[in-house]
């Protein structure tokens with residue numbers, strides 16, 4: 001079953017964890033409809049028990065920064 005890996009960056013300056021762009025991870029199974037290895041020949045998915053389930057997103061903290069996150073930095077620190 002395929003899933004998405006979502007890289008996160010921890011910003012220690014403001015304590016926010018900001019998700020990056022999710023990356024698709026192919027499970028390489030022929031019976032997975034989302035895989036590029038999904039049976040290339042004509043078939044009926046139900047007959048072969050094909051699945052298109054996705055596993056829950058995997059969140060990975062790829063980076064830790066001591067600064068504030070971009071949205072906090074952009075606000076200039078002055079909140080209305």
Ligand SMILES: [Zn+2]
Pocket residue numbers: 001002003026027028029032033034035
């Ligand atoms: Zn898959």
Ligand SMILES: [Zn+2]
Pocket residue numbers: 031033038039043044045046048050
């Ligand atoms: Zn199929």
Ligand SMILES: [Zn+2]
Pocket residue numbers: 011014015016068069070071072073
């Ligand atoms: Zn922030």
